[in-house]
Amino acid sequence: MSIGPTSSAIESSATQGAYSSLRLLILTGELAPGEKLKIDNLREILGVGAAPIREALSLLTSDQLVVRQDQRGFRAAETSVENFQEILELRCQLESIALRQSIENTSEAWIEEVVLSHHRMTRAEVDPKKNFEILHKAFHLKLIGNCNSPVLLGFCSQLYDLNIRYRYIAARAFAYEARMVRDEHQSIVDAVIQSDLNKANQLLCEHYKTTGAFVIKYIK
Amino acid sequence: MSIGPTSSAIESSATQGAYSSLRLLILTGELAPGEKLKIDNLREILGVGAAPIREALSLLTSDQLVVRQDQRGFRAAETSVENFQEILELRCQLESIALRQSIENTSEAWIEEVVLSHHRMTRAEVDPKKNFEILHKAFHLKLIGNCNSPVLLGFCSQLYDLNIRYRYIAARAFAYEARMVRDEHQSIVDAVIQSDLNKANQLLCEHYKTTGAFVIKYIK
DNA sequence: ATGTCTATTAAAATCGATTTTATGATTTAT
DNA sequence: ATAAATCATAAAATCGATTTTAATAGACAT
Numbered sequence: 001m002s003i004g005p006t007s008s009a010i011e012s013s014a015t016q017g018a019y020s021s022l023r024l025l026i027l028t029g030e031l032a033p034g035e036k037l038k039i040d041n042l043r044e045i046l047g048v049g050a051a052p053i054r055e056a057l058s059l060l061t062s063d064q065l066v067v068r069q070d071q072r073g074f075r076a077a078e079t080s081v082e083n084f085q086e087i088l089e090l091r092c093q094l095e096s097i098a099l100r101q102s103i104e105n106t107s108e109a110w111i112e113e114v115v116l117s118h119h120r121m122t123r124a125e126v127d128p129k130k131n132f133e134i135l136h137k138a139f140h141l142k143l144i145g146n147c148n149s150p151v152l153l154g155f156c157s158q159l160y161d162l163n164i165r166y167r168y169i170a171a172r173a174f175a176y177e178a179r180m181v182r183d184e185h186q187s188i189v190d191a192v193i194q195s196d197l198n199k200a201n202q203l204l205c206e207h208y209k210t211t212g213a214f215v216i217k218y219i220k
Numbered sequence: 221m222s223i224g225p226t227s228s229a230i231e232s233s234a235t236q237g238a239y240s241s242l243r244l245l246i247l248t249g250e251l252a253p254g255e256k257l258k259i260d261n262l263r264e265i266l267g268v269g270a271a272p273i274r275e276a277l278s279l280l281t282s283d284q285l286v287v288r289q290d291q292r293g294f295r296a297a298e299t300s301v302e303n304f305q306e307i308l309e310l311r312c313q314l315e316s317i318a319l320r321q322s323i324e325n326t327s328e329a330w331i332e333e334v335v336l337s338h339h340r341m342t343r344a345e346v347d348p349k350k351n352f353e354i355l356h357k358a359f360h361l362k363l364i365g366n367c368n369s370p371v372l373l374g375f376c377s378q379l380y381d382l383n384i385r386y387r388y389i390a391a392r393a394f395a396y397e398a399r400m401v402r403d404e405h406q407s408i409v410d411a412v413i414q415s416d417l418n419k420a421n422q423l424l425c426e427h428y429k430t431t432g433a434f435v436i437k438y439i440k
Numbered sequence: 441a442t443g444t445c446t447a448t449t450a451a452a453a454t455c456g457a458t459t460t461t462a463t464g465a466t467t468t469a470t
Numbered sequence: 471a472t473a474a475a476t477c478a479t480a481a482a483a484t485c486g487a488t489t490t491t492a493a494t495a496g497a498c499a500t
Binding site: 233269 | 452455456460462463
């Protein structure tokens with residue numbers, strides 16, 4: 001639905017608040033995969049009535065984070081190695097498409113935005129006050145955000161969330177690999193600036209798959 | 221959400237019934253693009269309370285058929301030439317991926333299912349008791365259904381619906397082009413049977429774009 | 441023991457009423 | 471005459487209570 005989690009923002013409605021909260025709880029694995037989501041429990045936890053909660057859960061259904069069984073309520077979507085691999089593969093394929101189009105439409109303005117969001121993300125790595133995760137997502141979406149295809153971007157955003165959920169679940173708060181993730185991001189930005197599609201594409205997919213190979217060991 | 225419209229099925233819950241009904245009303249354009257969807261109106265039309273309707277609308281939001289404005293209710297998603305072209309392009313790109321994978325995984329069983337669903341669709345063209353639209357969708361999903369990627373299939377299904385909505389809106393009940401659509405379908409099946417990926421791919425995309433060129437003249 | 445039926449409980453689904461919020465009209469002030 | 475403020479109305483959002491449905495345990499028969 002929305003691009004980023006807005007846990008800190010003032011929520012304009014009970015439904016919106018429940019949506020954000022539940023989304024975060026599921027993404028981070030506090031509500032575990034497959035867990036039954038009882039309305040009454042959530043009512044207590046979130047302090048709102050049944051209606052907003054049911055609406056929020058319905059919204060999360062389309063995000064594939066919640067599964068609805070008619071007359072039998074809701075539960076958090078299951079996870080599996082197969083699903084994770086599918087997500088990974090799809091991200092590579094769809095983001096390749098979006099990245100290609102973005103580079104084909106390249107412009108100074110867009111490149112500057114990429115550089116900027118990369119900078120902000122980098123800064124957040126050392127400043128714990130900033131929320132790195134949000135900026136990381138923003139960076140990756142910006143990278144493919146010049147493709148002029150909002151529906152495609154929506155799919156990519158959804159896949160990003162599904163993917164990050166596995167990262168959280170695989171290792172709750174594992175020190176997000178000091179690894180060479182930083183270098184990988186920089187290389188991608190460089191390739192984009194040079195409009196080198198093949199290189200950018202290859203680097204991006206490798207970036208995903210390397211992280212994926214790490215995560216996959218910890219699923220279940 | 222679900223694969224096909226199930227207007228004729230006995231609905232197991234008010235929410236499910238409202239979802240199916242509203243989905244159909246929007247797909248066929250009876251609820252026009254951009255139209256405000258007032259809860260009380262819909263309550264009367266569908267004869268259920270506010271809660272199921274709001275839930276159904278929330279579900280439709282993820283299908284991109286409904287747009288939700290916080291505190292300002294719901295409305296049917298807008299249409300535009302740009303959106304239509306985007307849908308068309310995405311269908312070609314995503315279905316290409318799914319079709320390739322399907323053919324790579326080809327099996328006798330799958331080919332037989334393709335042939336069968338093609339046959340059923342063909343029969344429905346002459347028998348008005350059968351619902352051609354449902355079988356048409358089933359055929360196209362079956363064609364890409366051997367790709368072993370349920371998430372991708374979900375995206376394709378969603379794009380199919382968004383696309384068919386334009387067909388309905390462009391010409392309510394235009395005689396679904398006696399044209400060479402029939403031949404086009406047959407050619408695709410033949411290419412699939414022969415595992416000729418490039419040909420199948422090309423035919424499928426042409427099929428979409430030819431129809432698209434027809435529809436686009438009637439948007440708005 | 442195993443399976444089927446019934447009674448009980450827990451939860452989901454839904455409704456009707458209430459509260460909150462936006463919208464549009466009317467007024468007031470500049 | 472335009473802009474800001476107030477009020478009235480219509481609609482959305484939400485709540486608490488009720489109804490419906492599924493899950494569970496226990497009784498009974500085979």
